[in-house]
Amino acid sequence: MTLLFGWPMVSGVLQAFxxxxxxxxxxxxxMSQDPYFWSSVGNTLLLIVVMIPIQFVLxxxxxxxxxxxxxxxxxxxxxxxxxxxxxxxxxxxxxxTVFTDRGYLNSLLASLGLEPVSWLAYDNYPxxxxxVLIAEVWRATSLVFVIVVAGLQSIPKDxxxxxxxxxxxxxxxxxxxxLPLLRPSLQTALILRTILAFQTFAxxxxxxxxxxxxxxxxxxxxxxxxQDPNVASALALVVMAVSMVTAVGYLKLLRDQTEAAx
Amino acid sequence: xxTSGSGGKGSVSFLSTQFSPVEERQKYEATLKKFxxxxxxxxxPVDTGVFxxxxxxxxxxxxxxxxxxxxxxxxxxxxxxxxxDLSSLMKDLSSAGYSKDVAELAKLGTDVPRxxxxxxxxxxxxxxxxxxxxxPSGADVNKLTYDQYLAWAKAAKEASGRPVFGLPAGPKGxxxxxxxxxxxxxxxxxxxxTFRNQDAVTAWTYMRELWANMNPxxxxxxxxxxPLANGEVLVAWDHVARLINAVKDKPDDWQxxxxxxxxxxxxxxxxxxxMAVPKGSPEKDxxxxxxxxxxxxxxxxxxLKSNSFFPVVKxxxxxxxxxxxxxxxxxxxxQQEASDALLALPPVGLGDKDPQVSxxxxxxxxxxxxxxADVKATLDRQGAELAKIMDTLNVPCWAPDPKxxxxxxx
Numbered sequence: 001m002t003l004l005f006g007w008p009m010v011s012g013v014l015q016a017f018x019x020x021x022x023x024x025x026x027x028x029x030x031m032s033q034d035p036y037f038w039s040s041v042g043n044t045l046l047l048i049v050v051m052i053p054i055q056f057v058l059x060x061x062x063x064x065x066x067x068x069x070x071x072x073x074x075x076x077x078x079x080x081x082x083x084x085x086x087x088x089x090x091x092x093x094x095x096x097t098v099f100t101d102r103g104y105l106n107s108l109l110a111s112l113g114l115e116p117v118s119w120l121a122y123d124n125y126p127x128x129x130x131x132v133l134i135a136e137v138w139r140a141t142s143l144v145f146v147i148v149v150a151g152l153q154s155i156p157k158d159x160x161x162x163x164x165x166x167x168x169x170x171x172x173x174x175x176x177x178x179l180p181l182l183r184p185s186l187q188t189a190l191i192l193r194t195i196l197a198f199q200t201f202a203x204x205x206x207x208x209x210x211x212x213x214x215x216x217x218x219x220x221x222x223x224x225x226x227q228d229p230n231v232a233s234a235l236a237l238v239v240m241a242v243s244m245v246t247a248v249g250y251l252k253l254l255r256d257q258t259e260a261a262x
Numbered sequence: 263x264x265t266s267g268s269g270g271k272g273s274v275s276f277l278s279t280q281f282s283p284v285e286e287r288q289k290y291e292a293t294l295k296k297f298x299x300x301x302x303x304x305x306x307p308v309d310t311g312v313f314x315x316x317x318x319x320x321x322x323x324x325x326x327x328x329x330x331x332x333x334x335x336x337x338x339x340x341x342x343x344x345x346x347d348l349s350s351l352m353k354d355l356s357s358a359g360y361s362k363d364v365a366e367l368a369k370l371g372t373d374v375p376r377x378x379x380x381x382x383x384x385x386x387x388x389x390x391x392x393x394x395x396x397x398p399s400g401a402d403v404n405k406l407t408y409d410q411y412l413a414w415a416k417a418a419k420e421a422s423g424r425p426v427f428g429l430p431a432g433p434k435g436x437x438x439x440x441x442x443x444x445x446x447x448x449x450x451x452x453x454x455x456t457f458r459n460q461d462a463v464t465a466w467t468y469m470r471e472l473w474a475n476m477n478p479x480x481x482x483x484x485x486x487x488x489p490l491a492n493g494e495v496l497v498a499w500d501h502v503a504r505l506i507n508a509v510k511d512k513p514d515d516w517q518x519x520x521x522x523x524x525x526x527x528x529x530x531x532x533x534x535x536x537m538a539v540p541k542g543s544p545e546k547d548x549x550x551x552x553x554x555x556x557x558x559x560x561x562x563x564x565x566l567k568s569n570s571f572f573p574v575v576k577x578x579x580x581x582x583x584x585x586x587x588x589x590x591x592x593x594x595x596x597q598q599e600a601s602d603a604l605l606a607l608p609p610v611g612l613g614d615k616d617p618q619v620s621x622x623x624x625x626x627x628x629x630x631x632x633x634x635a636d637v638k639a640t641l642d643r644q645g646a647e648l649a650k651i652m653d654t655l656n657v658p659c660w661a662p663d664p665k666x667x668x669x670x671x672x
Contacts, residue, residue, distance in 0.1 A: 020654070033643065035625050035633065101479065101494075122481040122632060209433035211481060226621055227614045 016233035027234040034231075036221075040213035043204075047133065047214070048197045054137055055193060056186070059144035064174075067152050077149070084142045092206025095135035099207060122211040132212055135203045140196065144189045151185025152178070187254045194250070195243045215239055273302035274329035274548050277316060279337045280381065280535055281569060282307035289568040297561040301548050310337055317341060317540060326542040329549040334535045335367055338377055339610045342370035346539040349374050351550055355557050359576030361598065363605045363661075364534055371658060371665070377536030378553050381562075381571035384532055385439060386593040388486065388505045389517045393496040396421050404596060406522040408448060408468060415475040418496065425477045428495035431627065434484040436501055438623040443531025443606040444499070445469060446623075448524030452663045453606055454652065455672050458645030465524070466630050466637045473631040481632065502590045503570050513585030520597030527604035529662065530597050534574065566591070610660040615651050622648050645671050 017023045031037055062080055066073050083091065098104045099119040106116035119127045155178065163173045179186075201217035210221075216239060223232035281290040287307055294303050308316070313333060320326045321344050331338065331345070338345070352368075352375040360368070360379055370376040389403065396417040397403060401410040415427040431437040442453055449465035450456035477495055486500035490508035498505070499521060509516040521530055537556065539549045555561060562573035566587060572594055583591060597603065609619050622644045629635040629644075649671040659669035 030647070033647075035629050101482075118479055120482065121478055123478050209482065226618045228618060 012233050012236060015230055016237045018230055018233075027230045030228075031222075031231050031234045031238075034218075036210070036213045036218055037235075040215045040218045043129075043212055044198060044200070044215045046129070047136065047200065048194060051133055051136055051140075051197060052190070052193060054133075055141045055144050056190075058137070058141050059148050059189070062141075062145050063148040063152050066149060080145055081142050083139050084146065086139065088139065088200075088202035089206055091135060091139040092203040095131065095138070095203070096206050099131045120208050120211070128208050128212050131207055132204045135207060136197075136200055139203060140193065140200075143196070144193055147185050147189040147192070148182065151182045154185075155181045183254065187250060190254070191247050191250050194246050198239055198243050198246075272545070273304050274545050274552055275327055276303055276305045276330045276332060276552075277313060277328045278305065278307045278330075278332035279310050279313045279334060280307060280332060280571075281305075282309070286569055290565070293561065293564045293568055294556075296564065297555045297558065298552055299555060301552050303552065313337060314340070321540060321542070324542065326540050327544065328540055329543050329545045330552065331538045331540055332380060332535065333538075334533060334608075335370075336608055336610045336612075336616075338536055338538050339370050340613070341538070341540070342372055342376050344541050345370075345376040346541055346543070346546070347374045348376065348378055348539065348553075351375075351378055351553060354554065355575075358557055358559075360574060363532070364574055367532075367534055367607070367661075368536055377538035378557060379534060379574035380537045380556065381535040381565060381569075382532060382574050382594075383502055383571050384530060384594055384597065385436075385444070385499060385501050385521065386505070386590065386597060387497065387499050387519050387521060388490055388509060389519060390490065390493075390496040391515055391517055393418055393426060394517070403517065404519050405600070406519070408445075408472075408522045408524045411522040412468070412472050412475065415472060415497070419475050422496075425475055426496040427472075427476045428483060428486055428489055428498040429473075429476055429480045430483050430486050430498075430500050430504065431480045432482045432484040436504070437627065438620040439501070439531055439608065440499060441469070441623040441627065442608065442620070444521050444529050445524070447529030447604050447606045447662045448522070448526055451526035451604070454609075454648065454659060454669055455663045455666075457648055457671050458641040459672060461526070462641055463637050466626060466641065469627070470631050470634075470637070473627075502572075502594065506570055506586050506590065509589055510584060510586030513589055516586075516589060518589040518593035520593055520600055523600070523602050527602045528597070528600050529604045529606050531606045531608060532598075533608065535571070604662055606662050607660045611657040612651075612655060615655060619648065619651060622651075 016027055017025065019026055062076075066077055070076075086094075096103070100106075101116065101118055101120075105119065109116050117127065118124055119131050121128070159177050159181065160173050163177050168176070199216050201214045201220065204212050204214050205217050205220075215235060219232050219235040219239070222228050222235060276294075281287050287305065291305050294305055310333070313331075314337075317328060317331060320328060321341070331341070348368075352365075355378065364379045364382070365375070368375045368377050368379055387406075393414075394403065396414060398410050398413040398417065401407075401414065406414075415425070418427065419425045429435070429437050429440065445465050445468075446453055446456065446462060449468070450459060450461035456462055477489070479489070479494065483489055483495075485504040486495065486498040487505055487508035489495040490498055490505070505518070509518065520528065522528070537553045539546060539553075543549060557575060559573065559575055559577035562575055562577060565571055566573060567583065570587065570590075572591065609616055612619055625644050626640055629640040630637055652669055652671055656668040658667035659665055663669065
């Protein structure tokens with residue numbers, strides 16, 4: 001097992017520091033001086049900061065709705081889980097047909113007598129970002145949703161009912177009973193989603209090409225397009241380091257304080 | 263029947279980097295069938311990488327099976343010393359009338375011809391005739407200068423209320439070829455050696471202004487034929503094969519002309535392919551025979567009609583060409599034969615660094631035109647990267663740079 005995971009990692013690290021004359025940091029210099037690098041870092045971070053809260057609010061709302069057992073609850077569950085089965089690239093291509101210059105959205109605008117908009121044009125950053133955000137939220141919220149539903153099911157209904165008996169409002173019950181008990185599930189979902197969000201790229205690639213670069217997309221470009229596996233490894237190493245730091249940060253931040261005090 | 267593409271004993275194995283999409287391959291195989299006579303040919307189109315390793319390993323092992331190696335100039339260049347001297351063949355074909363530039367290229371930097379020119383292509387301007395009304399007064403559309411081109415783009419933008427000039431600057435667009443072979447040579451007279459000099463600063467400053475007058479959706483265009491066909495763009499520069507679908511249906515609505523000229527001449531990029539015979543090839547005589555038949559004007563015109571690559575031999579192609587191809591042919595000829603024509607080549611001998619060098623030109627565009635960065639600082643930074651790459655490669659320069667060895671960024 002160690003060999004299976006350890007060896008590719010070691011060889012990746014070696015490649016990131018490798019050069020024609022032994023070990024070097026030149027690959028990292030080359031990476032950071034590339035005109036696309038810093039914008040890809042910025043875009044990735046912005047995407048994460050905006051997307052994760054939206055996904056959690058949506059997933060929580062959806063899970064609570066399911067828990068309230070409306071009619072056809074299981075049908076909702078399956079429909080909301082569908083994006084889980086769709087590949088990133090396919091999702092990106094589907095949304096491309098919506099946002100492209102002659103796509104569904106512009107056709108709709110035209111039929112309403114409005115001017116079409118170049119949603120994915122390089123000089124229209126907000127709409128480009130919005131398109132990637134919508135596509136990514138559509139594609140990846142279901143993962144959080146499934147984890148939260150599973151977490152909710154493990155919480156006995158008695159707690160909430162007891163709180164209800166003492167007159168706690170819906171918001172109070174959510175804040176003081178449900179969310180604290182959901183903490184482990186939320187933590188898992190948060191770590192998974194954030195790490196996966198660092199790896200977002202197929203959706204953005206399909207939608208905006210090179211106009212909205214993301215770090216993993218840059219890794220891919222350096223590896224296949226520019227045929228430089230060393231710089232690609234350097235980028236991959238950055239993604240790995242940031243993911244690890246984030247995971248540890250979340251674990252520390254979300255640790256149950258009462259448990260820690262014991 | 264075997265899977266190596268060798269076609270069995272006695273047949274000529276034609277290993278090629280061209281016409282690999284199935285449809286193109288079938289069309290070219292039909293051309294071969296028509297002109298090969300009783301020589302049996304196994305046409306085997308592969309990726310440049312496979313082409314390289316196949317030839318390299320066969321030559322190294324001393325067991326050559328490839329009869330004809332067909333590729334672009336840059337594909338064949340690394341093998342120059344291991345290709346047959348084709349002087350005798352060239353002498354037989356001397357009446358075909360190869361242009362001086364092409365005949366010189368065929369020597370691959372040695373004293374004798376190493377390949378026989380096979381096909382060629384280039385990039386030209388496609389113009390929707392609607393745009394001609396805004397042409398600056400005194401400008402000849404067939405002999406534009408870059409200043410007139412810019413003035414025209416500005417006038418067209420103003421008159422039509424939106425920018426109507428375009429460039430294939432999308433992720434798969436070939437806009438780097440515009441800087442490498444057209445803009446930079448026209449302004450600086452070089453490509454690599456002049457990458458960051460004062461003339462290059464002038465060129466990129468010009469480019470920034472030109473970009474400001476182009477349809478901004480250009481950053482998403484891979485092929486110009488679509489935006490041209492649907493009217494989003496009225497004037498565009500692109501590879502002939504990426505323009506043909508826009509003009510072929512209604513050729514009367516279109517005009518195709520040479521690229522503009524700058525202070526140092528009319529820089530144009532020539533994509534030329536050749537047929538070479540690796541040393542030790544088993545069916546040398548048949549290979550020579552086949553090369554001769556494929557160099558006949560009829561065979562060359564057939565290739566133009568079926569695969570849209572232009573003849574390298576002197577021939578009258580006016581006749582019965584499809585409308586779109588005839589338009590292109592006229593522009594290609596005018597560009598090549600212009601009195602101020604300045605031949606440029608796509609990079610030669612860069613191997614796997616080739617995409618990175620092209621990327622440096624694209625980076626300049628990204629920084630200067632899209633991010634509005636300082637021109638001089640950008641060229642210095644990207645030029646330093648280019649210098650590093652060229653230093654590790656240690657290869658001679660290619661046109662239009664002077665053939666010094668090794669090629670260095672000044």
